[in-house]
Amino acid sequence: MISERACLAVVPAYNEAATIGGVIDSLREHAPAFDVVVIDDGSTDATCREGLNRGARVLRHPFNLGIGGAVQSGFKFALENGYDYLVQVDADGQHDPCEIPKLVDAMEEHPDVDVICGSRFLADLRYVGPVSRRAGIHLFAFILSRIVRQKITDPTSGFRLYNRRAISLFARDYPHDYPEVEAVLVLHYHRLRMREVSVRMFQRGGGRSSIRSGKSVYYMIKVLLAIFVGLVRAKPVVEPGDEAPVVASHGI
């Protein structure tokens, strides 16, 4: 693991006070080269204080923006503070910081790759989760693999390592609600390359998934819509020098 690069671990957290401390400690132990920034996405519990007490830096949203907005804050932070690598680690303890060196090694080994994605399904590591969720993940994996013409096994994994190019892309534009799947498409459209590495994941230690069972149908439909809209969208992301994506008025 080459440690001369500036590395940042982004931990998006929404009411994860119970588990965030353990995640930060584990990051310190297993990935000491990484600075830790917690994105407190409008939590109403002690998430922010827990983060600060463990010595992490904390970006505190004034209200809840959703996982997409939270992770994007991490990208903006990394871009403005000159980080070369960014790894996203969930605050619920689902992602194992022991696996981060594996992601970094894969990145160093393949300099042409911009994103290393930790996959639960690449090797059969017997990830146990609800059948419906696994079915959904495999459906997305199937569709995405066809579109990007590359085998994707775990498109919903948020356990990813990004290099500088990917950081600056996603600081400008990162999908909103359930961003992981769409992010794969955005990478594809911008000719950035992604590679999967097999990792172990835990069942979440506490808190709740951003995808709850009642919402899973909405999740499926929304992501499928996003995939197909993404296919026909003329210009998915604004390049520097283009008109700003958010302007005062587009006429009437």
Place this chain on the structure above:
Amino acid sequence: METRVQIVAIVATGALFLVLLELVRRRRLLERYAILWLVCSVALLGLSVWKGLLNDLAHAVGIFYAPSALFVIAFAFVLVLLLHFSVAVSRLADQNKVLAQRVALLEEQQRAAAKAAPGRFRQPEDEGELREREPAATSPGGYE
């Protein structure tokens, strides 16, 4: 078109037009959003005043009762306005997100600066911002 219907239509659309002008004058409505409304009310006012045009229009598309053509047109305008607002709300939501992220980044910068040079900056902790936002305990007095 019967005269009574015409009078009601003229009064209603005329009133809408005047209310819109007044809202813009008092700056309660931005010109940007008023334009579509004004266009809509002027068109409806024109159609209710100018009987022949409405009759021709209704006849051309096969509507037997001319005033119902007015409703069709009004409904079309309502749809366009709603779409317009959805677009406006999406834009506001985007801007809101960008602002919230910027606030978070600035707050962190300030916290780091305060840590580096204590005393020179206001500490966010001083104002209890880091306390959990718990619901306020039931107030003893209330508003009875």
